[in-house]
Amino acid sequence: MVPSSRSAIRIALAQEHGAPSSAPSKKPSEFFGADVFSMAVMRERLPRPVFARLRQAAREGRCLHEGDADIVASAMKDWAIEHGATHYTHWFQPMTGCTAEKHDAFLTPVVNAEGVTAVIHEFSGTLLIKGEPDASSFPSGGLRSTFEARGYTAWDPTSPAFLLENSRGKTLYIPSVFLSYTGESLDRKTPLLRSLQAVSTQALRILRLFGNTTATRVHAMVGAEQEYFLIDRRYYNLRNDLVLAGRTVFGARPGKGQELEDHYFGAITRRVIDFMAEVEERMLALGIPVRTRHNEVAPGQFELAPMFEPANIATDHNMLTMEILRMVAEKHGLACLLHEKPFAGVNGSGKHNNWSLCDSEGNNLLDPGSTPMNNAQFLVFLAAVLRAVHTSAKALRLGTVGAGNDHRLGANEAPPAILSVFLGEQLTSVIEGIASEKPCGSKESSWRAGMMEVGVSTLPPLPKDIADRNRTSPFAFTGNKFEFRAVGSSQSIAPANIALNAAMACALDDIATELEAALSNGKPMVLAVQEVLACMFRTHLPVVFNGNGYADEWQEQAAQRGLPNLKDSVTAIAAYTDPEVMDVFLRHGVLTERELLARQDILLENYIRALHIETKLTAEMGRSCLLPVAMRWQKTLGEMALAARTLCPEEDKGALPEETYYHLVRTHVIGLVRGLDALDACHARLDAMNGVLARAKAARDELKPRMDECRKHADALEILVDDAEWPLPKYTELLWQC
Numbered sequence: 001m002v003p004s005s006r007s008a009i010r011i012a013l014a015q016e017h018g019a020p021s022s023a024p025s026k027k028p029s030e031f032f033g034a035d036v037f038s039m040a041v042m043r044e045r046l047p048r049p050v051f052a053r054l055r056q057a058a059r060e061g062r063c064l065h066e067g068d069a070d071i072v073a074s075a076m077k078d079w080a081i082e083h084g085a086t087h088y089t090h091w092f093q094p095m096t097g098c099t100a101e102k103h104d105a106f107l108t109p110v111v112n113a114e115g116v117t118a119v120i121h122e123f124s125g126t127l128l129i130k131g132e133p134d135a136s137s138f139p140s141g142g143l144r145s146t147f148e149a150r151g152y153t154a155w156d157p158t159s160p161a162f163l164l165e166n167s168r169g170k171t172l173y174i175p176s177v178f179l180s181y182t183g184e185s186l187d188r189k190t191p192l193l194r195s196l197q198a199v200s201t202q203a204l205r206i207l208r209l210f211g212n213t214t215a216t217r218v219h220a221m222v223g224a225e226q227e228y229f230l231i232d233r234r235y236y237n238l239r240n241d242l243v244l245a246g247r248t249v250f251g252a253r254p255g256k257g258q259e260l261e262d263h264y265f266g267a268i269t270r271r272v273i274d275f276m277a278e279v280e281e282r283m284l285a286l287g288i289p290v291r292t293r294h295n296e297v298a299p300g301q302f303e304l305a306p307m308f309e310p311a312n313i314a315t316d317h318n319m320l321t322m323e324i325l326r327m328v329a330e331k332h333g334l335a336c337l338l339h340e341k342p343f344a345g346v347n348g349s350g351k352h353n354n355w356s357l358c359d360s361e362g363n364n365l366l367d368p369g370s371t372p373m374n375n376a377q378f379l380v381f382l383a384a385v386l387r388a389v390h391t392s393a394k395a396l397r398l399g400t401v402g403a404g405n406d407h408r409l410g411a412n413e414a415p416p417a418i419l420s421v422f423l424g425e426q427l428t429s430v431i432e433g434i435a436s437e438k439p440c441g442s443k444e445s446s447w448r449a450g451m452m453e454v455g456v457s458t459l460p461p462l463p464k465d466i467a468d469r470n471r472t473s474p475f476a477f478t479g480n481k482f483e484f485r486a487v488g489s490s491q492s493i494a495p496a497n498i499a500l501n502a503a504m505a506c507a508l509d510d511i512a513t514e515l516e517a518a519l520s521n522g523k524p525m526v527l528a529v530q531e532v533l534a535c536m537f538r539t540h541l542p543v544v545f546n547g548n549g550y551a552d553e554w555q556e557q558a559a560q561r562g563l564p565n566l567k568d569s570v571t572a573i574a575a576y577t578d579p580e581v582m583d584v585f586l587r588h589g590v591l592t593e594r595e596l597l598a599r600q601d602i603l604l605e606n607y608i609r610a611l612h613i614e615t616k617l618t619a620e621m622g623r624s625c626l627l628p629v630a631m632r633w634q635k636t637l638g639e640m641a642l643a644a645r646t647l648c649p650e651e652d653k654g655a656l657p658e659e660t661y662y663h664l665v666r667t668h669v670i671g672l673v674r675g676l677d678a679l680d681a682c683h684a685r686l687d688a689m690n691g692v693l694a695r696a697k698a699a700r701d702e703l704k705p706r707m708d709e710c711r712k713h714a715d716a717l718e719i720l721v722d723d724a725e726w727p728l729p730k731y732t733e734l735l736w737q738c
């Protein structure tokens, strides 16, 4: 018998000591990538010329030609079946924010006059390259009407296929793009691949100017740190808000929150470490190079981080990681919450998107390097980053929109919605010096008396640990990479990286064009670079901010500097159609105009849906779950107050505490009833409204404050009503029980 009430779960938890988990019999190095149809496996199983062409196609982000596809498909099928697979699926990332899959068996029926007489294992190149799910229910923002509902999935050979297990067998997952009948992108992967191509092309132009003739491609590299909460699944199942919306719409603050900061980097409990270990085993088998695990700031909050990888693979791997976290949690009797703000009053969760550019020869282009020319090239890439963030801030902000993330950004626990760049004092003084075309002073004179002549002198050694000196910046330079910290924990990192790569492609394009013009006018390279850098740094210094991003003064200062502050998702999404934002995506073909407009629509719809679900949950739980209990308690208190007045001696009959208590509860019961009525009325009004932007604005401005009003009364009642009667697990139980 599974205990289901709060008190039964509490008793059960106190008695449980957790079964010891069996350790894996193999070392990680022995099972790393075991479930991946990797390049190494392909090299082994494919004819040499086919493998060479496949690798080339993967490098250049192209499709395979049909003859090769048949051979690859057959090898992939054989490998998968040998490893226990029964089905395959094109695995894609529609605009829902989740992944999507539709499984087909590897079986082909043998049919004759008597019907199906046998089945054979078959998988052709055509099936590998193109799937055709009935895709009418995926959001398309008007790119596809239901009568032409066909969407196509196509294997993305830059990301390897892999196996996922269920209790009866395995399925082969084939990472895919998702396109409409007319070839428009309906997913997040297609524009990501296009953005990677764009940034590579423009970065190569710069490398060529610096005399590099050998690099063939520049890759954006990404390492995504993932935060999450874990709670006991029995409590989770008792809360519809957590099950359906991923966050609590009610819940009074616990007696103890995160104020002691004793959870951050604290000892990891047995139950959690068992969970983490299994998550890591599964990740490693799927070739996801997970390395780091620790307790985060809030109670019940944790983080994991893999090693960085090429951005498209890192994106797929992060989607997979979130899936693994959810699945393994369930197995361990836990629920993994990926929402940006599951609990009011304690920190929410984010995702730090660590990003850099690396050429095909393995050189990190954001690493200052050791020679003057390396330094000059680094400064050019640095200038491009500043230009990208400064001029494309609104486009970058779009990479972080979502109803959940609105609870975090700017709420003194996550960077503000203003995009600025943290460089640290030393690097800032270098670029200030270049901007003023004068030698600049450095506090630490570890390098020649502050002289920085581009292409002639070398940069001072930059401290690698500057990351930890500023946790409030949304975009921080951390030694040899940038950390974009505004992405939400539940979000795909694709939108952030699409915007980042697209913005970088534009900035690099501008800089390369200027340098090329100067060189063709006969200017020596060193001088051309010095001049372009001076101009770039002067123009874009306002985006550099090394101070406290949480401080109120920063909001004012940022406004004076002309930095946009798109405080909430609706405002940010509305800016999608600003010409300067559209240009970021249009210029190098990352998105077409039709795709852009469709995306704006989809993002607004997603926002509205999220708020409608929360509204309905608030109304439902408020009326059917909380009010009955609160009203019964009010009745009990009323009876107590009446008895007190009857029994109390005459001289004590002033203000009776029983009566005060009763009136307090009654006030909040009435407040909650009225709040819920107002919420319902508002919801009905919004449903009847036209125009997606108008509805999204109304959801933000009307539904949210009314939900907050309901919550205020419900949370007050939680503290006043008999604990034995309260129907929902409380924050203390949710946050401090694993």
Ligand code: ADP
Pocket: 221, 222, 223, 224, 225, 305, 306, 307, 308, 354, 355, 356, 357, 364, 467, 478, 480, 481
């Ligand atoms: P922290 O941010 O805690 O200082 P690290 O700097 O070690 O930790 O790394 C955080 C994340 O950044 C990891 O996922 C790591 O792989 C990634 N990372 C490290 N170097 C790079 C790089 N050059 N490009 C992209 N990501 C990187």
Ligand code: MG
Pocket: 225, 352, 467, 483
């Ligand atoms: Mg970090």
